[in-house]
Amino acid sequence: MENWGVPGMTRRRFLEQLGRIGGTTAVLAAMNAFGIATASAAERPPELRGSGKGKKVLVLGAGHAGATSAYELSKLGYEVTILEARAFTGGRAQTARKGFVAQEMGMDAEKCEFDEGLYINIGPWRIPYHHRSTLYYAKHFKVPLEIMVNENNASFVYSHKGKGPLAGKRIRQAEIKADIRGYSSELVAKAASTGKLEGLMQPEDKEVLLQYLIHEGYLSRKDLSYHGTDNRGWKIHPGAGLIGGEESEPYTFSDVLDSGLWQFFNSVPEFDMQHTMFQPVGGMDQIARGFEPHIKHMLKLNTEVEQIRQNDKGVTASWVNTKTGERGSTTADYCICAIPLSVLHRMDTDFPAEFVEAMEQVAYAPVGKSGLQMKRRFWEEDYGIYGGHIKTDFNCGYPQWIISLPSTGWQSQKGVLLGAYVFGDVAVETSALSQKERIDRFLEIGETVFPGEYRSNFETGFTWYWHKARYNQGGWAEWSKSARETAYPKLLEPSGRIYLAGEHLSHMTGWQAGAFESAWMQIEKLHNRATAA
Amino acid sequence: MTMTKIIASLALASFALSASAVLAADETGESLYAKKCATCHGLTGQGQPAARPTVQPPIPPLAGSGYLQDDPDRTATLILHGKAGMPAFHLFLSDEQISKILTYARGAWGNQASPISPEVVADARKKLGDDGFKMPSN
Ligand SMILES: Cc1cc2nc3c(=O)[nH]c(=O)nc-3n(C[C@H](O)[C@H](O)[C@H](O)COP(=O)(O)OP(=O)(O)OC[C@H]3O[C@@H](n4cnc5c(N)ncnc54)[C@H](O)[C@@H]3O)c2cc1C
Numbered sequence: 001m002e003n004w005g006v007p008g009m010t011r012r013r014f015l016e017q018l019g020r021i022g023g024t025t026a027v028l029a030a031m032n033a034f035g036i037a038t039a040s041a042a043e044r045p046p047e048l049r050g051s052g053k054g055k056k057v058l059v060l061g062a063g064h065a066g067a068t069s070a071y072e073l074s075k076l077g078y079e080v081t082i083l084e085a086r087a088f089t090g091g092r093a094q095t096a097r098k099g100f101v102a103q104e105m106g107m108d109a110e111k112c113e114f115d116e117g118l119y120i121n122i123g124p125w126r127i128p129y130h131h132r133s134t135l136y137y138a139k140h141f142k143v144p145l146e147i148m149v150n151e152n153n154a155s156f157v158y159s160h161k162g163k164g165p166l167a168g169k170r171i172r173q174a175e176i177k178a179d180i181r182g183y184s185s186e187l188v189a190k191a192a193s194t195g196k197l198e199g200l201m202q203p204e205d206k207e208v209l210l211q212y213l214i215h216e217g218y219l220s221r222k223d224l225s226y227h228g229t230d231n232r233g234w235k236i237h238p239g240a241g242l243i244g245g246e247e248s249e250p251y252t253f254s255d256v257l258d259s260g261l262w263q264f265f266n267s268v269p270e271f272d273m274q275h276t277m278f279q280p281v282g283g284m285d286q287i288a289r290g291f292e293p294h295i296k297h298m299l300k301l302n303t304e305v306e307q308i309r310q311n312d313k314g315v316t317a318s319w320v321n322t323k324t325g326e327r328g329s330t331t332a333d334y335c336i337c338a339i340p341l342s343v344l345h346r347m348d349t350d351f352p353a354e355f356v357e358a359m360e361q362v363a364y365a366p367v368g369k370s371g372l373q374m375k376r377r378f379w380e381e382d383y384g385i386y387g388g389h390i391k392t393d394f395n396c397g398y399p400q401w402i403i404s405l406p407s408t409g410w411q412s413q414k415g416v417l418l419g420a421y422v423f424g425d426v427a428v429e430t431s432a433l434s435q436k437e438r439i440d441r442f443l444e445i446g447e448t449v450f451p452g453e454y455r456s457n458f459e460t461g462f463t464w465y466w467h468k469a470r471y472n473q474g475g476w477a478e479w480s481k482s483a484r485e486t487a488y489p490k491l492l493e494p495s496g497r498i499y500l501a502g503e504h505l506s507h508m509t510g511w512q513a514g515a516f517e518s519a520w521m522q523i524e525k526l527h528n529r530a531t532a533a
Numbered sequence: 534m535t536m537t538k539i540i541a542s543l544a545l546a547s548f549a550l551s552a553s554a555v556l557a558a559d560e561t562g563e564s565l566y567a568k569k570c571a572t573c574h575g576l577t578g579q580g581q582p583a584a585r586p587t588v589q590p591p592i593p594p595l596a597g598s599g600y601l602q603d604d605p606d607r608t609a610t611l612i613l614h615g616k617a618g619m620p621a622f623h624l625f626l627s628d629e630q631i632s633k634i635l636t637y638a639r640g641a642w643g644n645q646a647s648p649i650s651p652e653v654v655a656d657a658r659k660k661l662g663d664d665g666f667k668m669p670s671n
Contacts, residue, residue, distance in 0.1 A: 105573075105581045106572075304584075322584075341617055342617045343591075345618065346591055346617070359617055360616045361616075362615075363615025363616060363620055363621040364620060365666075424620075425625035425626070428568075428570075428573075431572045467573065467618070470591055473592075473618035478621060478666040481664045
């Protein structure tokens with residue numbers, strides 16, 4: 001056992017002691033720091049002792065952060081009321097399917113007309129294997145998961161901005177990956193074998209490096225050159241009898257470099273994007289549906305909070321039922337406010353000026369998504385692409401417009417693909433268009449990659465922009481470096497009897513895990529205080 | 534935090550500003566405003582109306598806005614840095630584009646404030662340094 005610099009202090013003892021001081025969250029965070037796991041910091045809700053009986057908690061917003069707070073606190077005996085402005089729970093975790101109606105500010109209501117069984121996740125859509133809090137609730141509520149194909153070598157990349165003969169052509173990802181790494185390995189191998197790396201590495205490592213480069217780039221041992229590999233795909237696929245197959249030919253190094261298509265790949269994808277990636281069967285909103293039976297009795301839907309007031313005894317929220325016009329107010333000992341800061345900042349509250357100013361240091365990202373129903377799964381039938389993303393350098397806010405293919409309903413007749421996932425100024429600009437114009441713009445992009453196929457297969461679409469959603473006003477919180485240091489810590493602390501929660505109070509902004517784990521963090525603080533008295 | 538990295542390297546390393554942050558010859562303050570602001574603040578600067586008299590408009594009008602017409606440095610910083618539901622544009626708009634938009638909005642719909650030069654925006658951007666937001670992806 002390692003000795004942690006203190007006589008008798010083993011790692012286990014250290015963790016036990018930390019648990020006594022900082023609670024389970026601290027232990028789990030420390031375990032990660034020790035490299036026991038590389039995953040989100042918290043794995044399960046904090047283990048809280050003592051009872052909340054006789055105390056009231058008001059939860060504002062029934063997104064994941066609000067629902068989690070309500071569910072876990074009610075288990076401890078607190079009397080919880082949840083006020084939710086929308087007609088459903090889950091907040092951003094929404095799935096558009098037949099009959100789903102939504103309305104952006106300044107737009108007509110939009111009704112989803114997909115065929116029965118087809119859907120698009122207009123908010124969250126992927127759950128990385130290391131987001132253990134999200135996986136915890138999926139498992140807890142028995143929400144079945146399936147694989148979300150987030151990487152697919154058979155899928156296409158497409159560059160309209162690149163130069164040379166590969167620009168403006170759809171190309172299989174495997175071909176580009178094999179060629180760029182093959183040729184790069186060849187260069188380094190030749191440099192190493194002709195003494196050009198002398199002084200840059202230990203001489204005894206050179207042989208191993210050469211072995212690695214041959215392995216990595218599929219180089220010929222004879223001349224250390226890259227002549228292609230059948231792993232990039234075949235010209236003629238091997239078959240029965242005399243069909244031995246014909247190897248594909250690599251593109252030239254400079255054509256691949258000129259094309260810019262290498263920009264879509266790294267040694268390993270961004271950590272949050274790596275396999276194993278999951279999605280709930282039937283849509284991301286299934287996790288919210290999991291909470292519902294357990295929080296239904298404390299939940300007021302269609303109930304928009306207009307005003308929040310507090311004093312040293314409690315918190316009062318004044319609300320209006322947007323369907324019936326009924327008005328009322330609810331008072332509790334404590335409040336978990338799980339409303340996005342973009343919305344909260346425009347509400348009538350009595351937070352101290354310093355707290356309000358801290359909220360102003362965050363900015364919310366404009367984001368939009370669009371699902372397009374195709375009458376035939378031509379990407380599967382004609383090209384053998386099952387899920388994953390077609391990556392292009394059209395501008396989606398940054399130069400990586402993806403068309404994402406459904407990871408469900410394999411080989412069925414129709415499918416809904418993600419035709420647009422746009423950010424920043426492109427999200428702002430396209431959101432100014434009418435529904436019809438938006439879809440037309442998105443079809444135009446798809447049509448360049450699948451000429452003659454994309455538009456003609458299109459049946460109906462659904463588009464949604466989060467910055468135009470009244471109860472969100474943005475996709476997710478963006479913290480600048482200095483705001484993280486100055487404003488963010490202020491919002492982590494309660495303002496009087498009000499605790500904020502939501503993805504914005506995490507370092508996993510824009511992820512459901514951020515919402516779940518921020519709720520766990522805040523209910524632990526609230527409970528410790530409520531039971532200390 | 535991790536989700537911001539890859540796109541940050543795409544958006545920041547290879548492109549100082551996003552693809553559209555280059556002033557096209559025919560771009561005016563008015564046409565830029567229509568593209569980059571009007572979806573939220575309305576073509577005539579009217580904002581998004583309050584659902585009922587007991588709440589604030591979710592997106593404030595710019596016609597008659599004191600915030601827009603007062604301190605040029607504060608307004609330029611707001612556009613670059615964002616504020617709650619107001620997005621940060623520092624990755625998406627150049628100093629010249631922001632100057633054109635603000636000069637237009639400060640003189641439109643009855644507003645009567647002075648133009649804002651690209652230099653004022655550049656100064657505000659300099660103060661932000663590399664503090665800005667990175668492009669996220671999820
Ligand atoms: C386009 C997009 C893609 C994403 N992709 C992923 C992904 O792939 N994987 C992933 O894990 N995460 C993803 N996320 C992030 C994830 O959706 C969020 O982090 C998470 O759902 C936020 O939960 P929350 O509880 O903090 O906020 P919300 O879900 O926004 O909940 C806030 C709640 O407050 C309510 N509310 C607002 N105003 C009032 C009021 N006045 N009175 C009462 N109630 C009010 C709202 O209606 C809402 O229900 C994505 C988000 C977006 C927008």
